[in-house]
Amino acid sequence: MEIKWNTPALKAAIQAAEMGALKATAQEIVKQAKINLKGANAYAFGNLHRSINYSKPFQYGKFNVCYIGFSGGQKDAFRYAMSIERGRRPGKPPPSDALIPWVRLKLRDTRISRTGKTRRLKMADADAKSKACLVARAIGRRGTPPRPFLLPAFDDKKRLLGPMFRALLKQEMHKRMPQTT
Numbered sequence: 783m784e785i786k787w788n789t790p791a792l793k794a795a796i797q798a799a800e801m802g803a804l805k806a807t808a809q810e811i812v813k814q815a816k817i818n819l820k821g822a823n824a825y826a827f828g829n830l831h832r833s834i835n836y837s838k839p840f841q842y843g844k845f846n847v848c849y850i851g852f853s854g855g856q857k858d859a860f861r862y863a864m865s866i867e868r869g870r871r872p873g874k875p876p877p878s879d880a881l882i883p884w885v886r887l888k889l890r891d892t893r894i895s896r897t898g899k900t901r902r903l904k905m906a907d908a909d910a911k912s913k914a915c916l917v918a919r920a921i922g923r924r925g926t927p928p929r930p931f932l933l934p935a936f937d938d939k940k941r942l943l944g945p946m947f948r949a950l951l952k953q954e955m956h957k958r959m960p961q962t963t
């Protein structure tokens with residue numbers, strides 16, 4: 783069997799294989815990062831979990847590129863993600879207003895009724911504000927430990943790119959290259 787080396791078809795096959803491998807690898811990295819985020823006990827409302835995304839692969843100069851990032855409120859989501867990924871050093875406390883929804887979710891009072899059922903009570907605004915100030919002060923004093931979720935996902939899944947590219951290139955070459963016997 784002999785392959786006719788048609789240069790435009792070969793270039794198109796390589797381009798399609800690169801784009802497919804980039805997209806598949808990015809999907810795997812995002813999926814693993816979301817699993818890591820839940821496993822790192824850094825999941826309260828799911829906003830950061832929902833915002834982790836990847837771009838469609840595109841050509842940038844001579845290179846094919848695929849971004850993995852955060853959608854919606856890009857700057858705030860990135861800052862928050864990095865504070866989880868790297869942790870926070872002791873020093874200036876975070877703004878307590880940003881912690882109020884978390885305090886309402888995680889630190890609300892639980893009461894056991896006479897029937898033995900557990901009920902969660904709604905927290906008053908003043909209570910939520912004062913607890914949020916205490917949490918912010920504690921974070922400022924102690925910092926927070928790093929809970930990496932994105933870099934481990936990247937390190938774990940980047941090895942898939944080579945085999946995926948080879949498999950997709952083989953498929954594309956069989957599709958695009960005329961073969962003669």
